[in-house]
Amino acid sequence: MPTNYFSLAQQIVVERKYFDISRSEIVRRLEEKGEADIDTEHHTSDDYANTCTVVLRLNIHCKHPNYVEGWTIALKLHNTRIDCLDCEVKFLGMDGVVHAG
Numbered sequence: 541m542p543t544n545y546f547s548l549a550q551q552i553v554v555e556r557k558y559f560d561i562s563r564s565e566i567v568r569r570l571e572e573k574g575e576a577d578i579d580t581e582h583h584t585s586d587d588y589a590n591t592c593t594v595v596l597r598l599n600i601h602c603k604h605p606n607y608v609e610g611w612t613i614a615l616k617l618h619n620t621r622i623d624c625l626d627c628e629v630k631f632l633g634m635d636g637v638v639h640a641g
Contacts, residue, residue: 545594548584549622552594553615557582559598566600570611576600 545552559578569576578598585591594617602611610628614621633639 544618545592546617546620546622548586548592548594549617552582552584552596552617553623555582555584557596557615570600570602574602 557580559580561576561578566576566578576598577600580596580598582594582596583591584594597616597619599614599616600611610626610631612627613625615623630638630640
C-alpha cells in the first residue's frame with residue numbers, strides 16, 4: 541500500500557474534488573493578501589481498491605490583488621504541485637513584444 545500517494549497523482553488530478561470555500565471568500569483573501577491557501581481531505585482508491593485519504597492544498601496567487609493581470613492556481617499533494625493553471629492577460633515575450641493570452 542503506498543505511503544506517499546504520489547503514484548496516485550494522475551488519478552487524483554482527474555477526479556472531482558471539493559474545497560469548502562466560496563468564490564467570494566477566495567476573492568476576499570486575494571484582495572487582502574494576494575494569495576489564498578485552502579486544504580481539503582480527498583478520498584480516492586489505490587490499485588488494490590483500498591480507500592485512501594489524502595490532504596490536498598489549493599494555492600491561489602495573483603500578482604496584484606486589486607487589478608488582476610495574472611494569477612496562478614496550483615493543486616498540491618504533500619506540498620508538491622501535481623497540477624496547475626496560470627493566466628496572464630498581457631506578458632512580455634522573449635522577442636520583446638507584449639503578447640496577450
